[in-house]
Amino acid sequence: MDESRYQALADRTFRALEAMLDDVDADDVDVERSGDVLTLTFKSGKKCVINTQRPTRQIWLAASARAWHFAWDDASSRWLDDKGLGVELLAQVAAIVKEQSGVDVEPPAP
Numbered sequence: 001m002d003e004s005r006y007q008a009l010a011d012r013t014f015r016a017l018e019a020m021l022d023d024v025d026a027d028d029v030d031v032e033r034s035g036d037v038l039t040l041t042f043k044s045g046k047k048c049v050i051n052t053q054r055p056t057r058q059i060w061l062a063a064s065a066r067a068w069h070f071a072w073d074d075a076s077s078r079w080l081d082d083k084g085l086g087v088e089l090l091a092q093v094a095a096i097v098k099e100q101s102g103v104d105v106e107p108p109a110p
Helices: 003-021 089-101
Strands: 029-034 037-042 047-053 058-063 066-073 078-081
Touching (some): 003 029, 003 047, 029 089, 037 089, 047 089, 058 089, 066 089, 078 089
Antiparallel strands (some): 029 037, 037 047, 047 058, 058 066
C-alpha cells in the first residue's frame, strides 16, 4: 500500500472513531486528538491510545497493559489485528470503552 492510500484510510478511520465517540459524555470518556494520535481518557484515569504507524502502514492500539497492531485488510475493508485472530479495530475500541466506562458505543459499518 502506498503512503497516500494508507493516510487516506487512516484519516477516515480516525474520523469514524471520533464520530463513534461523539455522543459519549466527556465525564465518562474524554477524547483528544493530536495529529495521528487519538487518546481516550476514562473516568478512572486509565487511557487508551490509538496511533498511526506509517513505516509499517498499521494502526496501533494500547489499553489496559495490552497492545494490538492492525493492518488494512482489502478483502473485508477493515483494520484487522496482525496476529490473524480476527480482532477488528473499531470493535476492539468499542469493547475497551464498554469495559472501562460502562458506555455502549456502536462501531460504524465498514
